[in-house]
Amino acid sequence: DTAVSQTPKYLVTQMGNDKSIKCEQNLGHDTMYWYKQDSKKFLKIMFSYNNKELIINETVPNRFSPKSPDKAHLNLHINSLELGDSAVYFCASTTGQGDTEAFFGQGTRLTVV
């Protein structure tokens, strides 16, 4: 059973489109995250939710909107996609404490053409 699963794994879309990435964790964790990994492999946090409440909202364009219907799910919706949005997006979850393991999904490679 996959601990953190995100769909789709690959997403190719045209500029200006709206797309969503879904994430689910079955670990019973309270906190979930979205990270963006650029072409140089740098991992940058975008959002964090704790028990469906937005905790961290880094400097991310308003076109990105996370939604957490329950603590096991955290989805990412992106409006008006731009070329610069092309990256790999990772969902992760933790218990919420700073000194515990983060579990990552397999990533969604988004390519905007």
Place this chain on the structure above:
Amino acid sequence: GENVEQHPSTLSVQEGDSAVIKCTYSDSASNYFPWYKQELGKGPQLIIDIRSNVGEKKDQRIAVTLNKTAKHFSLHITETQPEDSAVYFCAAPPTPTDSWGKLQFGAGTQVVVTP
């Protein structure tokens, strides 16, 4: 917030040799230091971590050392094998006042083990 610097950005080693990756951090209150391994096409996965009350921790061929005075911690891989080829990330936790697990990752080290 925490700043984490990681070196080198790429590391090429011969199979059987050792690899060392070093990270420095800025917040002296940090007390937990994990290392993640990211294989091609996968998400990062924790391989080892260390807490501030110890100076070294080993798990088979990998070890992590911590120098709190100098504020750096290092990953050591001995007897490297081709399957060790991956991107390795160090991370530092949030400050103790930030309990929501906001990890700050280093920039990553691409390790290539050549046979």
